Amino acid sequence: MKVLVTGGAGFIGSHYVRTLLEGGYEGYESAHVTVIDKLTYAGNRDNLPYSHPRLEFVQGDICDPRLVRELAPGHDAMVHFAAESHVDRSLESASEFVRTNVGGTQNLLDACLSAGVERVVHVSTDEVYGSIEKGSWTEEWPLAPNSPYAASKAASDLIARSYWRTHGLDLTITRCSNNYGPYQHPEKLIPLFVTNLLEGVPLPLYGDGLNIREWLHVDDHCRAIQLALTKGRAGEIYNIGGGNEQTNRGITDLLLDLVGADSSMIRRVADRKGHDLRYALDETKIREELGYAPRVPFAQGLADTVAWYQDNPGWWKAVKHRHAGAVAETAGV
């Protein structure tokens, strides 16, 4: 078994690769992994067990047709994580989001088709549905993405579906809620706030802080992706939810508590443009069809995540200060 993992040096992709190489997925204990990753500001070699004998790392762009056509043959499956993933950056400039998320996905799918890669999982997101005030989205819900990031993910999600429908590619799509856990880039809410607190820097809370997200531990997301890979039906979409709904203010209070700081660290800053109010997934389908259930209790997962950042300042200081994002700077961080 040989698996091509795109974006495997990022937050979620690297968790998937580390777990797979550690023998965490039944039946894949001896699988070989090829990671293709461009190592953008979000990708980090240190996220991977670089010299593992069953890992091959290729630094490259998923939009490069020649490279991916050379790489795809010989792989049994592809799990496609690579993307520009940060909403705020897509508000500053959308072109890289369209190039990588839409063009890169199409390029990879063409290569999989011509190489005869037998199984593909396309990792999408709950943000493709837009924003929902009450209730939760099933997989049949119409797509109404609001940010350029979400729109580019919706486009790639539909491109992926079209390769199943038109060409018969054996492909499954997953749409997950907000992830948290170790190795997440400190541009995202939880690692940004934890690392700011560890450095004594204020927390830029957007707007009234009442936007709601459903938080799922990265280990639960990756286990669900593996279930989709091994048991998911072709052409089907599976929501991956079952996390914990929290307002941003609620998350902030939990983090303040875990780090031993108080609310004087909060700075209310201008709201994100077009800020989605609430995301909520109905994950009945993946529970009933694939036997998925999240395992990491939120309070424990969050405490472990905070402890990981406390224990690994070398990792996040290098990432945060090397790539001090324009976004964080404009937010006054």
Ligand code: NAD
């Ligand atoms: P991330 O930004 O941490 O990692 C993305 C990785 O893709 C990086 O290693 C980066 O170098 C690589 N990459 C970017 N452009 C590339 C290109 N052109 N060619 C090759 N590699 C490229 O993102 P993440 O949070 O790990 O998200 C992974 C996937 O999961 C994305 O598709 C994202 O849309 C999806 N997702 C994320 C979340 C979340 O909460 N983080 C939730 C649901 C779905």
Ligand code: TDX
């Ligand atoms: O400084 C901040 N202050 C703040 O209040 C940041 C970075 C975020 N926020 C708010 C905005 C959101 O309501 O926190 C919430 C979470 O923000 P992000 O961590 O940027 O995540 P989100 O925009 O919800 O998108 C995430 O979940 C879905 C991932 O980044 C996406 O890749 C995934 O598809």
